[in-house]
Amino acid sequence: MISSDHSKFLVGNYAQPAIEIVRGKGTKVWDSEGKEYLDFTTGIAVTNLGHSHPHWIHSVTDQANEMVHCSNLFSIPEQVRLAKRLVEKIGPGKLIFCNSGAEANEGLLKLARLVGNKQGTQPKHKIVVADNGFHGRTLGALSATASPKYRTGFEPLLPFFDFVPLNDIQAFDKAIDSETSAVLVESIQGEGGIYEAEDHFLQELAAICTARKVLLLLDEVQAGIGRTGEFLGFQKSGILPHAVAMAKGLGGGFPIGAIWIGEQYADTFGAGSHGTTFGGSPLACSAANAVLDVIEEEDLIAKTKRKGEYLKEKLLQFIPKYPALAHEVRGRGLMLALALKLDPSPIVQQLRDSGLLVVGAGGYAIRFLPPLNVQEEEIDHAIHIVDTIFSNFELNEVSS
Ligand SMILES: Cc1ncc(COP(=O)(O)O)c(C=O)c1O
Known part of the structure; x- marks a missing residue:
């Protein structure tokens, strides 16, 4: 729950946020109600070592x-x-x-x-x-x-x-x-x-x-x-x-x-x-x-290259699987975007509700910016969440 003081005392130059993040460790963060998320935003490419290294x-x-x-x-x-x-x-x-x-x-x-x-x-x-x-x-x-x-x-x-x-x-x-x-x-x-x-x-x-x-x-x-x-x-x-x-x-x-x-x-x-x-x-x-x-x-630059290739390969699989939704993967390393055929905002919200934080970008894209020391299992988990949301989304929204 966002405090009503948020909009009362903060200028509305940012979109009204839906959750309050209070704690982080590695790739995970928790909101004020104790819900856990995988953080693939890293505060927009900032916390490259994950949280609280x-x-x-x-x-x-x-x-x-x-x-x-x-x-x-x-x-x-x-x-x-x-x-x-x-x-x-x-x-x-x-x-x-x-x-x-x-x-x-x-x-x-x-x-x-x-x-x-x-x-x-x-x-x-x-x-x-x-x-x-x-x-x-x-x-x-x-x-x-x-x-x-x-x-x-x-x-x-x-x-x-x-x-x-x-x-x-x-x-x-x-x-x-x-x-x-x-x-x-x-x-x-x-x-x-x-x-x-x-x-x-x-x-x-x-x-x-x-x-x-x-x-x-x-x-x-x-x-x-x-x-x-x-x-x-x-x-x-x-x-x-x-x-x-x-x-x-x-x-x-x-x-x-x-x-x-x-x-x-x-x-x-x-x-x-x-x-x-x-x-x-x-x-x-x-x-x-x-x-x-x-x-x-921790040899993070070489690891970023490898994990980036791993994540990119997984994201590429969404293109043939969800042709009505996804059409391109752009970027390299752990600076990747999945380009969609529609406004990504509702999908970004659904991913958040399912425990994955990602951020949109220009050109109808969802950015994946995990920490450079993200684990392969965390990438797999993120991909699983995207897959679940995409399959429901395609069923409910795109086909309706
Ligand atoms: C390429 C690039 N340059 C400059 C900026 C501005 O940086 P800051 O928000 O720290 O002022 C950004 C922020 O997103 C950026 O992506």
Whole structure:
């Protein structure tokens, strides 16, 4: 039962929730009435280690006993350690820490401005982004987000964004002109419905950006931190962008965002040019370091690849079995979507009532985002719940 205080005291910017989640352990969560659920939402690709991983709890608790926050007026050992580890995983460069995905993308947009303003005699302000992308709700990140669903009512947004279809290299090639400072894309569009940027598209885009001295910026906020079976989604294509935004899975549930800037542009931001009070606090960085420890120690990236293939294979079986309902499986690793032929909302509700939490996405899709350490039996159980709901749904709704 949701308390009536919910809508009385909270602004209605989120859809009214149906349940109250109060506890979690691994892939399972419990609501306030004691009902158990399999959590294949992970708080929208955030709790990548599952809930309450013992190593994460120890690290965060120990750090809370030492120092929670001191600001970037001082050097923070956990922050330096995290930055070094991220550079080792991504490539030569430097880090700025922040608190969310939208804020990380704001940092990328500001990098594009600084670089574009310095180039040549004519400043370059245009940024080319993909149709159907999602980069966050702050005004800059929203301006880079195409869908009217998010933009309507907030106009006028920032000018100088050009929207072109993902994977259409000719369209990107045409849109990138002498006024373009940067290109910003997701390696897998998450909110848009799990649409992958193809390897050859990213490779050709990287070549065009290098040739024309345009920044290639990757938004890895949802696809990053092991979720796709690579540390960052674009790494499958073998490219190295100029800068990358990360957040969500990085803190395993504790808010932290980060911008990695490759060495060519790593010193673009001078002292005082950018920052945030909470960015890279000792507590946030200890949470992120704990996430990296577990990813390394439990070999989670290789496991994500394997379990992702297992889950994908099971989801693919629904297409011939329920042709009136399901028509495509998209994504890789544990960032998968089952695309439906109808609005997934009633199915998402029925899955929840049957003990499986999943989240919808654009393009009539249901997203499956379990923790990276999900067990095979938990995948089987989730698939069994989907199968049961689909068979009843097909019988009752589709055939009526
Ligand atoms: C690809 C991508 N970028 C940015 C964001 C915004 O992140 P946040 O909600 O942490 O601001 C999201 C959130 O869903 C996202 O999926």
